[in-house]
Amino acid sequence: MPARIAEAEVRINGALQAEAEDAVREIARFDAEITAISERRAAREGDDAATELAPLASVLLRTEAASSSEIEGVTAGARALAMAAIEAKAGPNAQLVTANVTAMQRAVELADEISVSSILAAHQALLDHHPYAAPGTLRDQQVWIGNNALSPHTASFVPPHHIGVPVALDDLITFVQRVDLPVLVHVAIAHAQFETIHPFNDGNGRIGRTLVHAMLRHSGVTRTLTVPVSAGLLTDTSAYFRALTDYREGYPETIIRQFINASFRAIGNGRQLVDDLETVFEDWSGRLTSRRGSAARRLLPHLLNQPAVNVAYAEAATGVALSAAQRAVEQLEEAGILKRAGGGQRNRAWIAPDVIDALDAFAERVGSRR
Template sequence: MAIADCTLQVDAGLQAEAEDVVREITRFDAEVTAIAERRAAREGEDAATELAPLASVLLRTESASSSEIEGVTAGARELALAAIEAKAGPNAQLVTANVNAMQRAIALAGDISVDTLLAAHQALLDRHVYASPGQLRDQQVWIGSNALSPHTASFVPPHHTRVPAALDDLIRFVHRVDLPVLVQAALAHAQFETIHPFNDGNGRVGRTLVHAMLRQSGVTRRLTVPVSAGLLTDTSGYFQALTDYREGYTETIVHQFINASFRAIGNGRVLVDDLENIFERWNERLIARRGSAARRVLPHLLNQPAVNVAYVESTTGVALSAAQRSVEQLEEAEILQRTNGNRRNRVWIAQDVIDALDAFAERVGRRCYRTHSPKDGPLDDDPER
């Protein structure tokens, strides 16, 4: 089904709801930016420096939720350890790769193209040969069946020879300027999932497309709203909406993205408030001079709550001895706790942040749960396939 030049009839009430969501997303982006600016003014720092950790933690929660929709799960502690290359399982590595894919797609949002999608896929599955990272599929795939043929599948995407033309049509649709932004993003996502251009990773790359479109349109300027966390609350409804779209019913997927976005903004606001309260408590608890390495590393702990001395050294730019001293000060203030007794590879955790991130995940309250481990390779009934 080509959609680039389709005339779309959008229910007036649905369009109004979609526009309300866009306003809320823009407001949330502005609220978090204002928080960072106030903190920067108080502490004499650059606003972009203060905003970066909050923007990063929201992007990571979006990536983790998008991965969990596909059954790839990893807790906040495991993800934090993976980010500093401490011991991490395969799921944490995949979620970390999803962060890279999201960053790649958003960085290229100024001119979304097929190459943007290929770059995101490359970043997502770079180490997974079976997925042909960065390449369109060259074989038929199907969804909803473990059989050796697609005859009993719930959905069979277009033949691989039709994928390039279908993606070109999708990109033309993405660049239309006559549609409500969230409606357009929801339909573009559903069309991408219908095309299913990759051997694996379609769901995660398809959700990066939504964020690239929000950034391209100017709805988000600095942040990534964790929309996937909203979708994760009702995965069965989300998958059914994709099925409805393939059967010609477009409104269901738009409803899903409207509801998911409202949930994501509410949950995101609570997370940002939690992190700001943690930061204020840390500032009161830490006995260190203004501008010290210990104080300079505090904002970074909000998005990277697992650190070692090497991380502190590279982040603050201080000498090794000063980095070691700053970690000791943070430990004395009970901001960091040691995770092991190995002096050579010692890692510290900011447990307050881990708890806030775990609380965010609990608030998602996922209704439908599927398990899948990347070590087993792709599953024939995986929605991403």
């Protein structure tokens, strides 16, 4: 059984605490930068540009969901994820990552009141179509962790018996509601405790990382973004898993250090991605000859987040008639912004290759080491 932490005294050395507070300030600064980008563009180009903030926030959410999934060995490229989002043909991994996007959204939406119920709702969203995982339900059987571990006797970690899970989760939620701890220290310990409780048949790592973002939003550190912290953890997953082991052995400093380093890496990589997307958007704006306020220009910022589109998506995103949406897509294709992604006459799709390239570059910079 994991130790009770609801009222535990948390002692962290001053230097580590100072670094954690520096990381939190940097996360908040990055969040504010994205808001400022939107405000500057809106002031320069008109109200239509104000819609750019949501796509930038959404693309960072998607990269975080993809990185969190990859930590668990579930990988899908940017193109596959974009196609899955418009319900084009997609493999099982792309579908799982897309579900993880929904789970993170659900967790952040419920950040005002983090509870067992909100955690169950995120799990339901993550594994809704996977009955083996009992989505939205705490596990009712013993599980264990370890490659090729055929029984608990050879496992690397055996979580608590399922009978003890509800009490352990209640204890964790009480800890999450504390306000006396530095934010990143609080977040790192809560995450490690969640992974130690391991309350579900499957999806524990991904849901445990959605808890991170719910806590950052609840604390007010982030207001707009889902900072891609998992991308920072993905850089060295072996160190991340060792840090969880250290926590279980009574040494929380290691997981706190992992979150500090991951936060700085995530912000550096996230800033580069945002810069790349800003460059892409500026180039597109120069290439597109249609007037301000046209459906084609209104569709542009949406492509930053959703670089695969069909006419139905264009119609929904811009709010214009089907024929105008069709013309907008054609104009973007003529400008070289969109390229045909295949499909027949009735289910055609288009890709924005500049955005796919930027997302692939983000993934490459992560440089996962296992």
